[in-house]
Amino acid sequence: MEPANDDEILETRLVQVRGQVQGIGYREACVRQAQAVGITGWVRNRMDGSVEVMLQGSPEQLDxxxxxLSEGMSAALVDELEVAELQPPFARFDRFERLPTL
Structure with missing residues (x-):
């Protein structure tokens, strides 16, 4: 699937994933899934054991x-998914990447 083009509605969401999501390849799987769905943004581990994900795409892609993120990786045990929709203006991402731990 291709990233959202300029004519489509573009949304940006910041997602905090809590549970057993570090040390199991969750970020790498997240990158693969985001690229397959056509999402741009980034994913990174946080020092508190959670994973933070910035997503940008159409509402359907983000859903x-x-x-x-909540159920897609069998090795992950997601306890909570906290989703915040960011209001424009926001930077436009051109790819999905893994960032260093924050």
Whole structure:
């Protein structure tokens, strides 16, 4: 799937994933899934043991990715998914990448 083009509605969401999501390849799987769905943004581990994900795409793409974040990786035990929609203006991402731990 391709990233949202300029004519589509573009949304940005910041997602905090809590549970057993570090040390199991969750970020790498997240990158693969985001690229498959056509999402741009980034993913990183946080020092508190959670994973933080910035997602940008169409509402449908973001809904699909949030569903995957909560249930898509069998090795992960997600306890909580906290989703915040960011209001424009926001930077436009051109790819999805893994960032260093914050």
């Amino acid at each position: 699909n990715m949030c569903a995957w």
